[in-house]
Amino acid sequence: MKIGTIVLAAGDSSRMGGDVKQLLTYKGQTLIRRTTESALALQRGPVVVVLGANRNQIAPELAGLPITLVDNPTWPSGQAGSLKTGLAALYLTHKDIDAVLILHIDQPIVSLGLLQHMFDVWKDEEKGIVACRYGTQIGVPALFYRTYITEILQLQGDKGLQWVIVRHRDDCSEVPFEAGAIDLNTKRDVEQFRQAYLQAQ
Structure with missing residues (x-):
């Protein structure tokens, strides 16, 4: 089974006070x-990374990795544009993929172990979607069988993958991932995460 992975990393870190989130x-x-190397370590298929804002600062961090790097010029319009850009780069060159795995870069605890577990759940439970559950939310990392690609391509603006997942809960396996609730959007988020991580050492 061949899985194409899309790493979404086009945002401008507007609430980070000048820091580039992708480079934390x-x-x-x-x-x-870290996110890109976890995707590559899964060794299930091609990896596409979507960049937008701060591209010139971020791209050198991925030098030497066997990935496809694409730019989303419409990144200010929301996540949907990055999803479409990534899918276009992935699906046009790898039409034989069985599923698409979507990752965000601001969930720092995502690991190869989690991604492998999602793949195993997908094989065992044979649902069209495998998504992560944290708190009251269900979302990324998320794996979608290829039949959902057309629906994802129809998303607009900030309407994201959660909308697709909720519409098809009967075809979705859930993987518990409480650390998925960590979402580094502001400097305060980062500081709280670092304090919690240091205390856990």
Whole structure:
């Protein structure tokens, strides 16, 4: 089974007070590098990384990795544009993929173990979607069988993958991932995460 992975990393970190979120570090790696290497380590198919804002600063972090790097010029319009850009780059060159895995870069605890578990659940339960459950939310990381690609391509603006997942809950397997609730959108988010991580050491 061949899985294409799309790493969404086009945002402008507008609430980070000047910091570039993709370049924040965790365990000695930038978030963008860490997420991309986890996707590659799954070894299930091609990896596409979608950039937009701050591209010239972020792209060097991915130098040497066997990925497809694409630009989303419409990144200010919302996540849907990045999804379409990533799917176009992925699906036009790899029409034989069985499913698409979507990752965000601001969930620092995403690991190869989690991604492998999602793949195993997908094989065992044979649902069209595998999504992560954290708190009251269900969302990314999320895996979609290829039949959902057309529906994802129809998303507009900030209407994201959660909308697709909720519409098809009967075809969705849930994977518990409480650390998925960590969402580094502001400097305060980052500081709280770092304090919690240091206390856990």
